[in-house]
Structure formats: C-alpha cells, structure tokens
Amino acid sequence: MWIERKVLAQELPAVAGLDTRHVCELLAALGFPVDGVVSREGTEALDVDITANRGDAMSHRGIARELATKLAQPMAPLAPAEPVEGTPIVDVRLEVMACPVYSTAVLELGSGSTPLEVQSFLLALEASPKRLPAVDASNELLHRYGHPTHAFDADRIEGAVSVRWARAGEALVTLDGIERTLTSLDMVIADEQGPIALAGVMGGERTKVTEGTRRVLLESAYFDAKTVRAAARRHSLHTDASHRFGRGADPAMARIARNQLVERLTQWCGARLVGAWTAGSLPVPAAPTFLKTTLLTRVAGEILSLAEAAEILERLGCAVAMEAHGLRVQAPTWRHDLVIAEDLAEEVLRLRGYERIPSVLPPMEGPPQTLSATYLQRQKLSRRLAHLGFHQTVTYGFISPEADGAFSAPDNPPEGRTLSNPLGLEYSVMRGSLLPSLQTTAEQNLRQGAREVRLFELGPAYTSSPSGPREVPSLALVWGGTLGGQDYLTPARAVREADLTGIAHDLGLTRAPEVRSLGEGLFGLELPLADLPLAGDRIIPTFRPFSRFPVVERDLSLLVDLGQTYEALAAAMRVALPADTLQDLRCVDVFRHRSLPEGRQAWLLRMRFQADRTLVGDEVDGWIAAALGAAESLGAKLRA
Amino acid sequence: MDQLLPGDIVEAGRLFPEALAACADLDALLRLKGAYVGREGSHAAHMMDLLKAAPKDQKRDLGAAINAFKQQWEEALKIRQAELESAKKARSAQAANWDPSLPPPRPAEGALHPLNRLMDRLVEVFRPLGFHVEEGPEVETEAHNFDGLNIPEDHPAKASSDTFYLAAHPELLLRTHTSPVQVRTLLRIAPELATRGGVRFLAPGRVYRKDEIDPTHSPMFHQVEGMLVGHGIGMQHLKGTLEYALRALFGPHTEIRLRPSYFPFVEPGCEVDVSCPLCDAKGCRVCKGSGWVEILGAGLIHPNVLSYAGIDPNEWSGWAFGMGVERMAMMLSQTPDLRLFFENDQRFLRAMGGLD
Numbered sequence: 001m002w003i004e005r006k007v008l009a010q011e012l013p014a015v016a017g018l019d020t021r022h023v024c025e026l027l028a029a030l031g032f033p034v035d036g037v038v039s040r041e042g043t044e045a046l047d048v049d050i051t052a053n054r055g056d057a058m059s060h061r062g063i064a065r066e067l068a069t070k071l072a073q074p075m076a077p078l079a080p081a082e083p084v085e086g087t088p089i090v091d092v093r094l095e096v097m098a099c100p101v102y103s104t105a106v107l108e109l110g111s112g113s114t115p116l117e118v119q120s121f122l123l124a125l126e127a128s129p130k131r132l133p134a135v136d137a138s139n140e141l142l143h144r145y146g147h148p149t150h151a152f153d154a155d156r157i158e159g160a161v162s163v164r165w166a167r168a169g170e171a172l173v174t175l176d177g178i179e180r181t182l183t184s185l186d187m188v189i190a191d192e193q194g195p196i197a198l199a200g201v202m203g204g205e206r207t208k209v210t211e212g213t214r215r216v217l218l219e220s221a222y223f224d225a226k227t228v229r230a231a232a233r234r235h236s237l238h239t240d241a242s243h244r245f246g247r248g249a250d251p252a253m254a255r256i257a258r259n260q261l262v263e264r265l266t267q268w269c270g271a272r273l274v275g276a277w278t279a280g281s282l283p284v285p286a287a288p289t290f291l292k293t294t295l296l297t298r299v300a301g302e303i304l305s306l307a308e309a310a311e312i313l314e315r316l317g318c319a320v321a322m323e324a325h326g327l328r329v330q331a332p333t334w335r336h337d338l339v340i341a342e343d344l345a346e347e348v349l350r351l352r353g354y355e356r357i358p359s360v361l362p363p364m365e366g367p368p369q370t371l372s373a374t375y376l377q378r379q380k381l382s383r384r385l386a387h388l389g390f391h392q393t394v395t396y397g398f399i400s401p402e403a404d405g406a407f408s409a410p411d412n413p414p415e416g417r418t419l420s421n422p423l424g425l426e427y428s429v430m431r432g433s434l435l436p437s438l439q440t441t442a443e444q445n446l447r448q449g450a451r452e453v454r455l456f457e458l459g460p461a462y463t464s465s466p467s468g469p470r471e472v473p474s475l476a477l478v479w480g481g482t483l484g485g486q487d488y489l490t491p492a493r494a495v496r497e498a499d500l501t502g503i504a505h506d507l508g509l510t511r512a513p514e515v516r517s518l519g520e521g522l523f524g525l526e527l528p529l530a531d532l533p534l535a536g537d538r539i540i541p542t543f544r545p546f547s548r549f550p551v552v553e554r555d556l557s558l559l560v561d562l563g564q565t566y567e568a569l570a571a572a573m574r575v576a577l578p579a580d581t582l583q584d585l586r587c588v589d590v591f592r593h594r595s596l597p598e599g600r601q602a603w604l605l606r607m608r609f610q611a612d613r614t615l616v617g618d619e620v621d622g623w624i625a626a627a628l629g630a631a632e633s634l635g636a637k638l639r640a
Numbered sequence: 641m642d643q644l645l646p647g648d649i650v651e652a653g654r655l656f657p658e659a660l661a662a663c664a665d666l667d668a669l670l671r672l673k674g675a676y677v678g679r680e681g682s683h684a685a686h687m688m689d690l691l692k693a694a695p696k697d698q699k700r701d702l703g704a705a706i707n708a709f710k711q712q713w714e715e716a717l718k719i720r721q722a723e724l725e726s727a728k729k730a731r732s733a734q735a736a737n738w739d740p741s742l743p744p745p746r747p748a749e750g751a752l753h754p755l756n757r758l759m760d761r762l763v764e765v766f767r768p769l770g771f772h773v774e775e776g777p778e779v780e781t782e783a784h785n786f787d788g789l790n791i792p793e794d795h796p797a798k799a800s801s802d803t804f805y806l807a808a809h810p811e812l813l814l815r816t817h818t819s820p821v822q823v824r825t826l827l828r829i830a831p832e833l834a835t836r837g838g839v840r841f842l843a844p845g846r847v848y849r850k851d852e853i854d855p856t857h858s859p860m861f862h863q864v865e866g867m868l869v870g871h872g873i874g875m876q877h878l879k880g881t882l883e884y885a886l887r888a889l890f891g892p893h894t895e896i897r898l899r900p901s902y903f904p905f906v907e908p909g910c911e912v913d914v915s916c917p918l919c920d921a922k923g924c925r926v927c928k929g930s931g932w933v934e935i936l937g938a939g940l941i942h943p944n945v946l947s948y949a950g951i952d953p954n955e956w957s958g959w960a961f962g963m964g965v966e967r968m969a970m971m972l973s974q975t976p977d978l979r980l981f982f983e984n985d986q987r988f989l990r991a992m993g994g995l996d
C-alpha cells in the first residue's frame with residue numbers, strides 16, 4: 001500500500017523531522033516492511049507491506065498510529081465538527097446484523113472542485129482523482145483514514161434505503177459497468193427499486209454521482225468483515241473498500257468519517273447540509289482479554305514489568321486494568337486482531353522491539369528420536385546411486401494423461417489421481433510412475449549433447465484407491481547412451497539392459513528387476529522402495545567361517561539353444577554340484593555367430609570351488625561331469 | 641708403418657670411424673664388427689693371412705702394425721656396443737612405462753540434487769539439538785493443510801486459484817506447505833507427549849501452489865518445516881535455536897534479526913533475516929545493499945494449533961518455522977532461474993549438487 005510522506009507527517013508531526021530511511025527501518029521493525037520508495041508529485045511515496053491481520057494499518061492514519069506508538073509521540077487530533085444529527089431525510093433500515101451502524105447525510109452540492117493538493121495526494125498514491133468532489137473526498141478519506149465511504153446521487157434513489165441480503169438472482173450493475181447476479185449471501189444497499197450497492201465492495205451504476213448530480217446521500221457504515229470478503233471473492237471484485245472492510249474496519253469511524261466527508265464537501269464546493277443522521281448503533285465490543293503475567297514472561301523469555309506492558313498496550317489504544325496476576329485489556333475498536341492473550345503479548349514484544357528478545361537454546365526434556373529407517377534408506381540410496389554415477393532429479397509430481405497412460409499399471413486408472421484445476425492438461429495427473437518424467441529428462445540431456453545419461457529420482461508414485469491417491473515411495477532409474485571410450489584403457493560400448501539389472505542387484509534387490517526399454521539405447525527401472533532393504537537390515541550379521549584353502553576354478557564351454565534361459569540352466573547345474581563347495585557359478589561370456597550351428601549360442605560357464613581341505617583334481621572332474629550332465633539334460637552340448 | 645700394409649687395409653682403417661658412427665643399432669654394429677674383426681673374411685683375418693705370408697724379417701714390424709689396428713678397432717667397437725645396448729635398454733624401459741599425464745579411467749561421476757542436498761544439510765544442522773525428521777503425504781486433506789493450522793475457513797489460499805484439488809476427491813488437495821506435517825505429528829504424538837518430554841522435528845518436503853512456471857515461480861517447490869513443543873517455550877528459544885542453526889549453516893559470525901509478521905498458525909509471528917552470507921553484511925546485489933536477507937518465517941505455535949491436536953496449550957507451548965528451500969538455494973548459489981532446478985541437466989546437477 002502506498003503511503004505519502006507529507007500526509008503521514010500531517011497525521012504524525014514527529015515524522016516530518018525523520019529521514020525516509022529511518023521511517024522505513026521503524027516500519028520494518030514494527031512488522032510493516034517497505035518494499036520501495038518512489039518520488040511522485042513532488043513528494044515521496046512508500047510502498048508498505050501490510051499483513052492480512054492488520055486492516056487497521058491500511059491508511060495514513062493507521063501507519064501514523066503505529067509510528068506514534070513506537071516513538072511515543074502525539075498524533076494530530078481527529079475531530080471534525082460534529083454536524084447536528086436530526087431526523088432522517090430518507091428512511092434507512094438496517095435489516096441484517098452484518099451492518100450494525102450506518103451514518104449518513106444528505107447534502108446539496110454547490111460549485112467548486114477537488115482541491116489541487118488532494119488531487120496530487122491521490123496521484124501520488126496512483127489513485128486517479130475524478131474531479132467530482134463527492135467521489136474524490138470519499139477516496140481521500142479511504143486512503144487517509146482507512147474508512148471506506150460512498151456517495152449516492154440522492155435524486156436517483158427511489159424511496160427508502162435498506163441494508164439487506166440480496167434476493168437470489170437479483171441484478172446489480174456495479175460502477176465498473178458489469179451486471180452482477182447476486183446471491184442470498186450478498187449484502188446489498190437497496191432502494192425500493194432494487195440493489196444500489198454491493199455493501200462494502202462497490203456502488204451501483206444507477207445511483208452513481210456524475211457531473212450533473214445536485215444532491216448526494218452519503219454512506220459511512222460498518223460492514224462485517226467476513227460478509228464483505230465472501231462477496232468480493234464471489235464476484236471476483238476486489239476493491240480498496242472490500243480490502244479494508246474485509247480485514248476489519250473500525251465501527252467507531254462510521255460517524256467520524258461521515259462528518260469528515262460533510263466537512264470536506266462543505267469546504268471544497270460549498271455544499272449545504274440538508275440533514276445528517278445515523279441508523280443503528282455501534283456493535284457491542286468483545287469481552288476484555290486477560291494477559292497473565294506468567295504467559296507474558298513465558299512468551300517474552302524474561303520477566304517484564306507489568307507496568308511497562310500496560311503502558312505499551314495503552315499507547316496502542318487499549319483500555320488496561322492492572323490486576324494481581326496480569327492485565328485485563330480491552331482492545332481499541334480498530335484492532336480486531338487482538339483476541340487472545342498471546343496477541344497482547346506479541347504487541348508488548350513488538351513495541352519493545354524483537355531485537356530485545358533474549359537468545360536461549362531450548363532445554364532437552366526427553367531423549368532424542370532416531371531417524372526413521374525409511375528416511376535413512378532414501379538417504380543411503382541417494383548417496384550410493386550418486387557414487388555409482390547417477391544424477392538425482394527432481395521433477396513435478398503431475399504429468400500429462402498420455403505420459404501417465406504409457407507407464408501406469410492397467411489396474412491404476414488415472415481418474416482417481418486427476419486434478420480438478422491443473423495448470424494445464426500436461427500437468428493434470430498425479431503420476432502413477434516416475435519413469436515418464438525421467439524419460440523426458442534423459443532425452444533432453446542426450447539432445448543437449450550428453451554422451452551418457454544416468455538419472456534417478458526418489459519420490460512418490462500414486463495409486464488410485466477409493467479413499468484417494470495412495471503414495472507409493474518409489475525409486476526410478478534411467479540409463480542410456482555410450483559407456484567408456486573416454487580413456488585409453490576402457491573401450492566404448494552402448495549401455496545395455498543388463499547394466500541396470502546390475503545396479504538393481506547392487507542396491508539389494510533380490511528378485512529379477514523389470515528393466516524397460518525407453519527407446520534407442522535408453523533403459524528404465526522403477527521399484528517401490530519397500531522392495532529394497534531398509535537401512536537397519538544391514539547391521540553386521542552373524543559370523544560365518546570361510547575357507548582358507550586354495551580355490552579351484554573350472555570353465556565349461558557349452559552350446560545351448562538360443563531360447564535357453566541362463567537362470568534355468570544355472571539352477572539345474574547347481575543341483576548337480578556340491579552346495580557347500582561351489583562358491584560361484586556364472587556365465588562369463590556369450591558368443592553368438594553364424595559359424596555356430598543354427599539356433600545355438602555358446603556360453604562360457606565358470607565354476608569356483610573351495611572347501612575346508614585341498615580339493616583333488618579327480619573329485620572336481622566328477623562334479624564338472626555332473627554339471628555337464630545336468631546341462632545336457634536341458635539340451636546343452638559341450639562345445640568342441 | 642702403414643706402408644707395410646696394403647692400400648685397401650689402410651683405406652678400411654681410414655673409413656672405420658665414420659662407419660662406426662653410422663651404426664644406428666646393434667645389428668649394424670655386429671655387421672661392422674664382422675667386416676673388421678670377424679674370424680673369417682674380415683680385414684683382421686686378411687691381415688693375419690698377410691702376416692703368415694710375410695718374410696721373416698718383416699714379421700715383427702708387420703705384427704705390431706696389425707695389432708695396433710685390431711686393438712683400436714676392437715676397443716672402439718666395444719664402446720659403441722655398450723652405447724647402443726644401453727640405448728636399447730632405455731627404449732624398452734620407456735615402452736613398458738605409460739605417460740602418467742594421459743587421462744586415466746575414472747569412476748562415473750553422479751550427483752545429488754542441490755535441493756535435496758540443502759535439505760539434508762539442514763537436517764544435519766538440527767540433529768545435534770535432538771531434532772528428527774517427520775514426513776507426510778503430498779496429497780493432503782483440507783483439514784490437515786488448513787483447518788488444523790488455524791487458517792480461517794474463508795482464507796484466500798483455499799481458493800482453487802491458489803491450491804490444486806483432486807477431481808474425484810474434493811476434500812483432498814496437494815499440500816501448499818509442509819505445515820500439515822505439524823498437524824499430523826502433533827495428532828499422532830499427543831497421547832504420549834508427556835512421556836516423550838515434548839517433541840522436536842524437521843519436516844522437509846515438496847509442496848504445491850498454483851503458480852505459473854516462470855524464472856521465479858514453480859507450481860512445485862520445497863520447504864523445510866521445524867517444530868518444537870515443550871514446557872515454557874517462548875520467543876527466546878526460537879531465537880536461540882535459529883541463531884545456532886543459521887550460524888552452523890552460514891558461519892559463526894552470522895547475525896540474525898527477527899521482524900514482526902503474521903501467519904495464522906503462530907502467535908507471535910516473525911520473519912527472520914540473516915546477515916547477508918554473500919557479502920558479510922557489507923551490502924550487495926543479493927541483499928539489495930541492506931546487508932540482510934530474509935530466510936524464513938517463524939513464531940510460537942498458536943494455541944489453536946495445539947488444541948486442534950488435543951494438546952493443552954496451558955501446559956505445552958512451542959515454536960515453529962518454515963523456510964523455502966529453492967529461495968535459499970537461489971540466494972546462496974545466485975542461480976538466475978528457478979526452472980534450472982527442475983530441468984535436471986546433468987551438468988547443472990554435477991556443478992550444483994555434486995557428491996557428499
């Protein structure tokens with residue numbers, strides 16, 4: 001919100017002597033950081049950031065009040081002459097609790113325009129003056145005192161005025177020229193023809209003040225914050241008035257702002273007051289709040305004198321009664337945010353300055369908790385993978401339905417995982433698989449000239465369920481491109497599916513992983529983290545003795561069918577071999593060539609034996625013969 | 641004396657030094673050796689034949705001349721042979737050695753994501769104070785994301801223009817902050833709070849807000865939430881903890897500054913600034929010349945948040961903070977565009993995340 005320095009100094013004369021930088025620092029320390037200062041209209045305007053709870057600060061007077069409290073300096077008095085209230089000229093009926101008080105007046109306008117200094121004040125705030133005194137005066141009051149008011153063309157109002165709930169379907173053309181269809185939750189000002197304003201938000205076109213207006217009916221009311229907020233949101237109509245009523249205006253300002261408006265119109269254009277009156281009365285203030293000494297001490301972190309606290313709260317406008325164990329505090333009518341004792345404690349600390357809060361480490365009250373096994377699992381996995389050459393990615397949790405459909409399981413329909421209000425179709429489904437995002441990222445890296453791409457992501461994949469998407473903590477890996485060829489010792493080769501299988505086993509996967517081909521030379525693998533060992537599973541196991549006798553290694557070169565699986569062949573051979581002596585059996589070479597019999601391939605199988613004694617050549621020969629026999633039973637033949 | 645020998649031998653003697661120097665390897669040298677001092681057909685053998693045939697009175701002088709020639713040749717050949725042999729040895733030694741400045745094979749180079757690394761770092765900083773890690777789902781209920789945090793029912797953040805909702809489950813949304821982890825954790829541990837002696841934890845994680853993607857906005861980003869509940873917890877404990885943590889993170893000379901602010905789930909609330917770690921608070925582009933950078937929002941837990949979880953705010957109190965991970969990462973690294981963190985170019989990841 002823009003705050004103009006000259007008017008700020010009119011509200012708080014002490015500001016005139018402070019340099020702008022100092023004012024900005026004071027405001028920041030009070031919780032109103034200044035985002036910028038600009039020079040406009042021969043003055044300086046401060047862009048002050050005001051938090052949503054402080055509707056009372058959304059004006060020059062409000063900001064001045066904060067500074068005055070901090071500096072303990074007096075504000076300029078706020079006392080326009082009270083017009084003598086008389087009998088209503090127009091009947092004003094308050095039919096809803098959301099509008100407890102409505103001050104008004106009827107004036108006959110004379111000639112004369114908005115004073116230049118007011119016009120330049122409005123220009124400095126980027127608010128355009130209309131050169132219609134009734135409109136500009138209302139606008140000036142809003143920015144200066146924070147109380148929104150409105151002027152109707154009194155001659156266009158038909159009969160009595162009421163503040164009531166709109167009837168569903170009733171129409172109102174607001175000042176911006178848009179016809180609004182109202183609901184029964186909208187509070188309106190209406191005459192006998194229908195609504196003439198959306199209460200606290202915007203006036204209506206039919207009764208607006210124009211160049212030709214001769215008589216005005218003023219409105220200076222108090223509208224319930226929640227009702228105004230809801231209406232502004234319902235009609236997407238956020239105005240200076242709705243911002244202020246929506247954050248809570250000062251009901252006591254209703255009458256004062258009406259008087260200020262009358263005073264301005266009288267002075268600016270020789271308006272003549274026809275009559276002034278107020279419908280309704282001020283709402284009953286909330287019960288006082290008790291600030292216990294113990295709570296204040298606890299929040300502040302040190303013992304503060306109750307007298308000092310009382311003095312600060314009084315400077316803020318509170319009525320304070322000092323009692324044995326604390327302060328009984330009645331907040332001023334403009335502070336809707338002071339509700340509980342903690343709110344009052346905050347005010348005391350805020351005005352003393354947060355820099356005075358002591359700094360203490362909180363004492364331990366119980367034993368510290370360990371990190372969870374699943375958290376540690378992810379920490380260790382990510383480090384292991386990074387050391388294996390994989391790059392951790394972070395991609396969006398939502399993807400396009402097409403990408404999702406290509407990877408998600410058939411029993412995981414996207415409907416239960418779809419957003420109702422996505423940024424766009426391509427970000428609309430909570431992904432059933434991490435692979436589409438990794439595939440896209442891998443392809444992009446390869447396009448950007450990467451020789452090899454190794455990526456992993458840890459994150460949830462989503463499964464539709466009747467109660468909503470279920471998160472399955474998952475690991476996805478992709479690997480593609482060219483391996484090696486980067487030095488004189490390592491030959492180049494394309495990444496193969498088996499490379500990812502090896503990684504899966506390295507990470508502790510015991511079953512065969514389902515490696516997917518994601519296109520030319522690019523492979524992907526996705527695993528629920530539940531399939532991988534938890535960190536705690538890796539605590540040192542029970543000792544098992546190992547042999548220190550020599551190892552005997554034997555190779556068997558076999559011709560096997562192209563359709564033969566290694567897993568089945570190895571299983572058959574293992575059965576034929578002594579389990580306690582066989583240390584390892586593996587295929588160390590695969591040879592496929594047209595020189596071999598058609599439909600056959602050659603496998604080189606290597607066996608390592610070791611026992612708690614020196615093995616004799618004959619017994620190993622016997623085992624190899626048995627292993628060969630087992631292989632032959634599956635159609636393998638010893639390769640000549 | 642030379643006149644005792646025939647002209648061809650004298651000529652061979654004259655050519656010998658040049659022929660010797662021309663021998664580039666041992667083979668050539670052996671051939672030369674054979675031609676001059678070999679057992680048969682050499683100049684030396686030829687001279688011996690001459691000596692045998694010479695008249696007796698000349699034998700003595702001729703023998704001396706021949707010996708001088710032979711001796712001179714043999715010595716020179718021996719020296720040259722040693723030279724060539726050592727050169728050969730040196731060459732074969734070189735062939736066995738590899739230039740150590742050649743690029744060696746290197747293990748593959750991977751990287752952690754910089755955002756994860758930063759979150760891990762924060763966890764490390766808080767571990768010595770007894771903080772553990774709590775986590776919660778990214779698809780949350782409206783109750784956990786808003787209601788339990790004292791966020792009014794008509795708060796603008798709840799609007800579908802700000803928060804993503806699930807089409808088939810209107811009560812479910814993508815959490816807009818890590819704060820629902822507070823609610824979940826407090827609800828879970830409320831019955832055992834006394835036996836545990838309060839609770840203190842960090843909640844790092846991903847959150848979603850309906851922002852269009854641009855250099856400073858992303859619909860998904862990360863936060864780290866911190867919370868502590870105990871007896872008699874006040875603003876001094878928040879300040880003390882953050883001072884410790886931010887000094888552990890940015891260096892022992894770091895100063896922190898609390899400024900009043902407002903979040904519905906804390907009271908009192910504050911923004912926390914840290915003395916600019918990039919310019920030692922002297923003023924730079926990052927801190928816009930002020931020497932301070934805003935780093936997180938914090939405050940004492942609002943009594944309504946404790947009550948919602950079934951914890952008596954008259955007995956228990958605590959503090960909470962929340963910080964934006966991307967914001968901090970961008971500030972520390974001066975990365976110009978937020979989108980780089982989600983593009984996952986391996987070069988960026990290696991440079992910014994790297995390995996531990």
Ligand SMILES: [Zn+2]
Nearest residue numbers: 916919924927
């Ligand atoms: Zn700086």
